Amino acid sequence: MTAIVSSSRSTPRKPGGAKLSRAQKPDDDLEELKDAIRAMASDKKLASERDLAEALGVKRHQLRRALLALRANGELEPARAKRQPLVGHNGESLVRATNPMEVIEMRIAIEPFLARLAALRASPQEMARIEQAATTASDVDAGAWDVAFHKLIAAASGNKLAASLYSLLRQVSSDARVRLGSSNRPATPQRIAMRDTEHRAIAQAIVRRDPDGADRAMRAHLVSVQKRVMEQLSPAMVPHP
Numbered sequence: 001m002t003a004i005v006s007s008s009r010s011t012p013r014k015p016g017g018a019k020l021s022r023a024q025k026p027d028d029d030l031e032e033l034k035d036a037i038r039a040m041a042s043d044k045k046l047a048s049e050r051d052l053a054e055a056l057g058v059k060r061h062q063l064r065r066a067l068l069a070l071r072a073n074g075e076l077e078p079a080r081a082k083r084q085p086l087v088g089h090n091g092e093s094l095v096r097a098t099n100p101m102e103v104i105e106m107r108i109a110i111e112p113f114l115a116r117l118a119a120l121r122a123s124p125q126e127m128a129r130i131e132q133a134a135t136t137a138s139d140v141d142a143g144a145w146d147v148a149f150h151k152l153i154a155a156a157s158g159n160k161l162a163a164s165l166y167s168l169l170r171q172v173s174s175d176a177r178v179r180l181g182s183s184n185r186p187a188t189p190q191r192i193a194m195r196d197t198e199h200r201a202i203a204q205a206i207v208r209r210d211p212d213g214a215d216r217a218m219r220a221h222l223v224s225v226q227k228r229v230m231e232q233l234s235p236a237m238v239p240h241p
Helices: 026-043 049-056 060-072 092-097 100-121 124-133 142-156 160-173 189-207 211-233
Strands: none
Touching: 026 049, 026 060, 049 060, 100 142, 100 160, 100 189, 100 211, 124 142, 124 189, 142 160, 142 189, 189 211
């Protein structure tokens, strides 16, 4: 916005460029400033606070006081909140701030609900893919297969926001700074067989359209994962029979 007055900012100015009298009281100055803003608002959309303060030759705090009064009276629209960027939208800041226990706690909070929704909403094609992915194929990356199974369930929930949050959660959990040291080693055949049994229980409940069963099966599976995380982080903390 082009300034409508000279660059001097010693005293407030009227829209036409005339200085507001120094002899006036603060309340009078405020009223003149409000009049100036009204005149400018009637011609066009108001500029930013910085440009507006420069055009009127006033300090930002003086301008804000006048704007606040005009908004309170309903003469100006409420100020729009500044759009804040998504902090760590790529998961970077989350990776630096979290740990494996927080990741599994969030999975326990989210995934049983996704499994419940999948049992209610999954299409026959989605059910078939989930059922097929419940058993790890031979000669594949077992870890990637596991993630794919859980993502199929998230997608079948029919809730795009929840599925996106889950995808971000798995992105964070796959980062080398969050993963447990032993998680970089290939899973043993015994562990894969146990995981597949748990996955099949989840898949079967979804195929049966059993939301309660899908919720329970997913929760039991994740509690088992949580126990292994605790064992790796602090073996002494995990009770043994």
